[in-house]
Amino acid sequence: MIKKCLFPAAGYGTRFLPATKAMPKEMLPILTKPLIQYGVEEAMEAGMHDMAIITGRGKRAIEDHFDISYELEHQIKGTDKEHYLTEIRELIDNCTFSYTRQIEMKGLGHAILSGETLIGNEPFAVILADDLCDNGDDESVLAQMVKIYNKYQCSIVAIEEIDPSETKKYGIIDGKEIEDGIFMVKNMIEKPDPKDAPTNLAIIGRYILTPDIFNIIKDTKPGKNGEIQITDALMTQAQKGMVLAYKFKGKRFDCGSVDGFVEATNYFYSLSK
């Protein structure tokens, strides 16, 4: 059973300045819902109820969002606006939220390691909230990955095919397809040049990790951009044992970029009509 989901949310969101000067990028809304709430809903749908959020300076709005706002609720109680808070209230009632701060920005691997005390010695999921995923009424990406975890009991990354010119933006995997859409990872490179990329299979922001990853991260040297990369730690884990990559079913929007953010907004707007 995977009960906990980790949300690295300490990043600055520089691509959305000035909007992110005083507001966490995870609170940017697609329609009326902040990005991180989509992520928490996906985790809950996949059976997880303990949300572990890695924050940093200037991220307090995330904590306030997953809390009751007595004054606001009192004001709208009994009015036709009450239903606006139903969804978020359901999350607050059904999940626990724990927070820890990443003091220094040393990469995604380092951010995940900052969550070790919140996670403990059990397998857990990771959602990068700016990768927004949707699979309509069918199973969410994380729920699909949990099924694979239950069968193979090892770390899993979600992947999708990208345009080969874009490999510099992603972790890229190479592997052997052992089941339809499931690859046993043989190689993993963080943000390679297109000429050095073994495939166009890119890691997107959904992971299931076994807890031995923490000690592996501790031994992982800074890699691409001088940061401690989860991709490098996963490569070590793949060499020691097994890591899978899963070509998920559904759509994914890169809401860390303005283009992807607008695309997601248009997509969810058209669904709402």
Ligand code: G1P
């Ligand atoms: C991170 C990972 C990268 C992955 C990407 C998915 O990069 O390091 O391997 O492909 O997330 O969004 P970031 O986008 O944080 O630079």
